[in-house]
Amino acid sequence: MSDSPDERSEAAADAADAADTATTDTTEAVDATDATAVDVEDVDHVASLARVDLEEAEREQFPEQFAEILEYFETLDEVPEHDREPELVNVMRPDEVREGLTQSEALRNASETEDGYFRGPRVS
Amino acid sequence: MAADLNAFITEESIEGADAGPLADATVAVKDNISTAGVETTCGSRMLEGYVPPYDATVVERLTDAGATIVGKANMDEFGMGTTTETSQFGPTRNPVDPDRVPGGSSGGSAAAVAAGEADLALGTDTGGSVRCPAAFCGVVGIKPTYGLVSRYGLIAYANSLEQIGPIAGTVEDAAALLDVIASPDPHDATTREAGADANYAAAADGDVDGMTIGVVPELFEGAHEGVVETVRAAIDDLEAQGAETVEVSLPSVEHAVQAYYVIATSEASSNLARFDGVRYGHSAGHDGNWNETFAETRSEGFGEEVKRRILLGTYALSAGYHDKYYKKAQDARAWVRSDFDDAFADVDVIASPTMPVLPFELGEGIDDPMTMYLADANTTPVNLANLPAISIPAGTAEGLPVGLQLIGPQFGEETIVRAASAVEE
Numbered sequence: 001m002s003d004s005p006d007e008r009s010e011a012a013a014d015a016a017d018a019a020d021t022a023t024t025d026t027t028e029a030v031d032a033t034d035a036t037a038v039d040v041e042d043v044d045h046v047a048s049l050a051r052v053d054l055e056e057a058e059r060e061q062f063p064e065q066f067a068e069i070l071e072y073f074e075t076l077d078e079v080p081e082h083d084r085e086p087e088l089v090n091v092m093r094p095d096e097v098r099e100g101l102t103q104s105e106a107l108r109n110a111s112e113t114e115d116g117y118f119r120g121p122r123v124s
Numbered sequence: 125m126a127a128d129l130n131a132f133i134t135e136e137s138i139e140g141a142d143a144g145p146l147a148d149a150t151v152a153v154k155d156n157i158s159t160a161g162v163e164t165t166c167g168s169r170m171l172e173g174y175v176p177p178y179d180a181t182v183v184e185r186l187t188d189a190g191a192t193i194v195g196k197a198n199m200d201e202f203g204m205g206t207t208t209e210t211s212q213f214g215p216t217r218n219p220v221d222p223d224r225v226p227g228g229s230s231g232g233s234a235a236a237v238a239a240g241e242a243d244l245a246l247g248t249d250t251g252g253s254v255r256c257p258a259a260f261c262g263v264v265g266i267k268p269t270y271g272l273v274s275r276y277g278l279i280a281y282a283n284s285l286e287q288i289g290p291i292a293g294t295v296e297d298a299a300a301l302l303d304v305i306a307s308p309d310p311h312d313a314t315t316r317e318a319g320a321d322a323n324y325a326a327a328a329d330g331d332v333d334g335m336t337i338g339v340v341p342e343l344f345e346g347a348h349e350g351v352v353e354t355v356r357a358a359i360d361d362l363e364a365q366g367a368e369t370v371e372v373s374l375p376s377v378e379h380a381v382q383a384y385y386v387i388a389t390s391e392a393s394s395n396l397a398r399f400d401g402v403r404y405g406h407s408a409g410h411d412g413n414w415n416e417t418f419a420e421t422r423s424e425g426f427g428e429e430v431k432r433r434i435l436l437g438t439y440a441l442s443a444g445y446h447d448k449y450y451k452k453a454q455d456a457r458a459w460v461r462s463d464f465d466d467a468f469a470d471v472d473v474i475a476s477p478t479m480p481v482l483p484f485e486l487g488e489g490i491d492d493p494m495t496m497y498l499a500d501a502n503t504t505p506v507n508l509a510n511l512p513a514i515s516i517p518a519g520t521a522e523g524l525p526v527g528l529q530l531i532g533p534q535f536g537e538e539t540i541v542r543a544a545s546a547v548e549e
Contacts, residue, residue: 043435050393050438051415052431053423062432068494069436073382073449082458091313105177111407120402121410121417 036071038063129217129226131236132195134163138183144190146304151186152242154233155196156203157288158277159183166279167201167211167229170405170425180277181312182246182288182305189304194242198232201427202396203250203281205229206499208257209490210429217486220262220525224483227260229253233291234261243292244301248278250286251384252478252503255515258291259478259527262517264298264544265291267503269535270510271316273302274309282391285384285507295516295545299324302537318535327538328545333366335543337530338471342377343502347480350521355477358518358528358547362475365546372467372474376459377505383456384504385497386440386449392430393437399425432493461509468533473543476502478515478527502529512537516544 043062047054054062103116112119133155140146153159156166158176160183165171179187186193200210208231209215218226219239226235230247234257237245247254249267258265266289273288280286290301302324308315339359344352363369401407401421408420426434440449467474481499489495506513511531518528528547532540 046435046439046442047431048419049442050434051397051418051422052426052434053419054431055423055428058428058431062435065432065493066436066439069385069497070439072494072497073386073440073453076379076382076386076449076452076456079376079379079383079452079456079459082455082462084454084458101177108177109174109404111401112410118402119410120400121412121414123414 036067036074038067038070042066128222129219129235129239129241130214131198131216131232131239131241133165133167133198133211133213133232135195136162138162138187138193140187140190140192142190144188145300146186146244147190149191149243150194151191151301152195152197152233152236152245153183153186153193154199154230154245154247156199156248156279156281157182157246158279159193159196162196164196164279165213166203167199167213168425168427168430169212170399170422171279172406174404176277178277181274181309183277185305186246191244191304195236197230197236197245197247200229200231200253201430202279202392203229203248203253203286204392204429204433206252206256206496207484207490208232209486210427212427215486218261218483221483221523224485224524225260227257227479227483230265230291231257234258234263234265237261237263237291237293244297245291246288246301246305247291248286249289249507250282251388251500251507254289254291255478255503255513255527255529256500258515260483260525262525263291263293264295264514264516265289266298266302266514266537267506267512268302268306268537269319269512271314272306272319272512272535272537274307274312274315276309276311280395282388283395284391285388295514295541295548296325296328298514299328299541319537322538324537324541327541329542330546330549332362332543332546335367335473336471337362337367337369337543338372338467338474339369340372340374340377340474340476342374343476346501347477348482348521351477351480351482351526354519354521354526355475355528359475362543362546365549367543367546370471372471374460374463374467374505376456376463379456380460380505380508381497381501383453383460383508384500385436386453387457387508389433389437390440390450391437393434393441396426396430396434401425429493457508460505464505464509464511464531464533472532472539473536474531476529476531478502478529482521482524482526506531510534512540514540514544516547518547
């Protein structure tokens with residue numbers, strides 16, 4: 001877990017891998033029958049997968065906008081399969097202990113802390 | 125002046141070293157680049173009040189070079205926009221015409237330079253976010269080769285696509301800033317050794333005699349007539365200085381915007397999952413269970429465009445759609461890359477309009493995401509192919525700035541700087 005909302009050691013990972021990983025977080029299938037027809041239930045479902053509540057105005061606009069954007073994405077069907085030679089490969093090195101953030105630096109931006117820990121909502 | 129344009133989210137002076145190549149220079153830094161002890165918001169309520177505990181590598185490079193940082197520049201929220209209107213701290217205005225947008229997402233950076241509020245600026249370019257505002261504000265912007273500039277301390281939007289890049293009033297100044305920020309960084313394992321001993325400022329010698337410039341018809345199609353005429357005139361001028369032009373076709377770029385938005389939103393949905401209101405950033409409080417609190421925090425912290433992109437990315441990566449969207453987008457990305465590789469076997473640089481449109485009026489297109497996305501048609505192919513590109517003022521159409529984009533092969537920054545400096549002649 002990183003202590004700041006930026007790259008840090010994550011830069012080491014191939015970003016595409018990072019995006020791939022997200023697939024495993026959202027393995028619940030979205031209705032795959034007709035991609036470009038998007039109704040408010042589809043939008044609500046994806047919003048719940050992404051853990052983002054929507055405003056009422058967003059729920060009203062998103063289905064039509066998503067249908068238009070996804071229809072445009074559909075033109076990717078015309079793209080021929082392409083061999084993907086990775087330009088970057090992972091280069092490994094042994095872990096080294098280095099100076100990091102102090103505990104107070106790491107906790108400084110947290111909304112709530114307790115005894116040197118982040119405090120979050122209950123998980124179940 | 126500053127308040128009028130709203131170029132900065134935070135105005136604060138960070139003094140650099142006493143001496144160095146940028147000792148006399150003031151620099152605006154986009155607000156998604158971490159500055160130790162100075163609030164860094166990404167233009168979002170989510171990070172309002174967030175104070176980074178350390179500097180991004182590029183910020184260290186700036187202060188080591190003697191630069192004075194004058195503020196954190198306004199931007200589209202998390203870099204998601206083409207106009208700087210999705211900033212949760214209000215839009216930036218274009219100094220050339222205050223009723224128009226400065227472009228985005230690095231609109232505050234370009235506006236600050238164009239208005240003289242900073243000598244130089246850093247922006248970030250994920251799908252055109254340095255080049256677009258440079259074109260709209262009539263200044264110079266460089267998107268470096270992926271891996272030339274460290275992203276350590278850059279708050280991620282789509283990390284396989286983005287680079288930090290310089291914005292300046294002249295090609296030589298932009299190149300000199302690139303000299304300061306470019307080089308490998310152990311904190312960013314995607315940085316490369318290539319380009320480490322280049323001298324970009326020295327390449328701004330205006331010598332295009334014998335250079336071959338590829339002109340891509342697909343990148344002129346559908347562009348505003350005044351933009352096309354202005355860009356063609358700038359290319360003719362390079363020809364008059366001894367460059368040769370040839371037409372090169374890049375059929376893959378017709379799919380670049382789609383591929384870009386699939387990949388960028390997919391990466392965004394993963395990258396922005398870190399904003400949970402626990403370790404940093406806005407929190408809606410800790411009542412209720414984790415999922416409910418997380419969803420409420422993110423609803424309050426993120427603006428509409430950010431939510432739209434997180435949801436589109438989540439959709440594109442979800443079971444049943446991953447192969448249809450994400451995998452096909454990666455195919456398109458590989459195709460764009462090989463198309464450019466083939467073209468650079470025959471040409472030194474590739475020329476196109478930076479933006480196919482003139483600067484939008486404030487509010488003109490913000491409610492129509494597709495219109496906004498399509499404006500990125502000429503800039504996104506460069507990010508997909510990990511290439512360097514520069515936007516340089518080519519002249520004006522209807523009194524508004526037009527940018528010429530010059531694209532180079534990987535680590536070909538010296539070549540595009542050389543060609544761009546001839547446009548200034």
